[in-house]
Amino acid sequence: MDTVIRLNNITKIYHVGSEDVHALQSVSLEIHKNEYVAIMGPSGSGKSTLMNIVGCLDTPTSGLYELNKTNVSEMNDNQLARIRNKEIGFVFQTFNLLARSDVLHNVELPLIYGGVSSSERKKMAREAIGRVGLTERIHHKPNELSGGQRQRVAIARALVTQPSILLADEPTGNLDSKTGDEIMALFDTLQKEGNTIILVTHEEYIAEHTDRIIRLRDGNIESDQAVQNKRVAVTTGKIG
Numbered sequence: 001m002d003t004v005i006r007l008n009n010i011t012k013i014y015h016v017g018s019e020d021v022h023a024l025q026s027v028s029l030e031i032h033k034n035e036y037v038a039i040m041g042p043s044g045s046g047k048s049t050l051m052n053i054v055g056c057l058d059t060p061t062s063g064l065y066e067l068n069k070t071n072v073s074e075m076n077d078n079q080l081a082r083i084r085n086k087e088i089g090f091v092f093q094t095f096n097l098l099a100r101s102d103v104l105h106n107v108e109l110p111l112i113y114g115g116v117s118s119s120e121r122k123k124m125a126r127e128a129i130g131r132v133g134l135t136e137r138i139h140h141k142p143n144e145l146s147g148g149q150r151q152r153v154a155i156a157r158a159l160v161t162q163p164s165i166l167l168a169d170e171p172t173g174n175l176d177s178k179t180g181d182e183i184m185a186l187f188d189t190l191q192k193e194g195n196t197i198i199l200v201t202h203e204e205y206i207a208e209h210t211d212r213i214i215r216l217r218d219g220n221i222e223s224d225q226a227v228q229n230k231r232v233a234v235t236t237g238k239i240g
Contacts, residue, residue: 003069004164004196005031005054010063010073012049012219023049025219026063031198033164036191038199038207041216048169050216051200055088055167056080068164085114089158093170095150097142097157103129104138107156114161121160128156132186148179155186159195166190168199172206184209185233209233 012024024046031037041047052058053065056072059080065073072083097106107128111121129138132152142150151171158166168187172180188209191197199210207213208231215222 002033003030004033004067005029006064006066007054008064008066010050010053010060010065012046012053012058013061022219024053024060027219027221029214029221029224031196034191034194034196035212036187036197036199036210038201038210038213039216040201040204040207040213041222042202044218045216046219047200047216049219051167051169051198054165054198055090056084085110085161087164089161089163089166091151091154091158091166091168091171093173095142095154095174097150097153099142102139102141103134103145103153103156106142106153107160110157110161124160124162125156128160129153131159131190132156146179147175148182151175151179151183152186155183155190159190164196166195166197168197170201171199172201172203180206181233188233205231 007027007029010024010027011022014021014023027050039047039050049058053060056067060073063073064071067083067087072080075083104122104125108121108125111124116124126138129135132155134149134152134156137145137149142153145153172183175183184206187197199206201207208227208229210227211230212224212226214224
């Protein structure tokens with residue numbers, strides 16, 4: 001099985017005033033292609049730091065991070081930005097959509113930054129929007145969409161560059177349970193289609209949709225286990 005992420009003895013130390021905060025302490029793990037993984041832990045456990053390093057938003061103090069067999073642990077900011085735009089799709093709890101732009105423009109944004117031509121990026125954006133079931137809303141603006149639809153737009157934007165990894169940070173945190181189930185059903189489908197998905201959540205029932213749960217505590221991996229009774233998302237099929 002292809003390894004897409006390999007962390008070896010990753011340590012992250014933040015200097016806060018005169019104090020050193022050890023956010024991660026010699027963390028090692030591998031995530032394979034098409035895996036569906038949840039990262040859990042209490043506040044201060046290191047899960048946000050781990051996601052920032054995996055997402056190339058931050059660099060480790062020490063240790064090796066390989067993304068698709070490329071050493072990214074010592075890259076500079078410009079190199080990391082290129083890797084992020086090419087290899088990683090981000091889904092945030094707060095959607096992070098442009099209020100004055102329609103669905104199509106919001107989804108094509110990463111391609112604009114990537115220098116893709118107008119005709120090609122519109123084609124790619126329409127395909128991504130179709131994957132999340134929002135073709136009929138393509139010219140709507142965020143304030144004309146429900147919370148679930150806005151999160152689907154955010155997921156389409158994350159998918160549009162055809163990244164090898166999808167990182168989702170509390171993707172159902174701002175949604176009611178029914179709409180959250182619809183978003184989790186969408187993630188289930190994306191994983192079946194071949195996406196590698198890493199989900200940060202504090203909700204056990206959300207984590208149970210994945211195949212594997214990594215639990216952090218005090219900057220260390222407390223446990224790393226397969227999900228025994230995987231939860232299946234129940235959805236009405238409507239785009240809520």
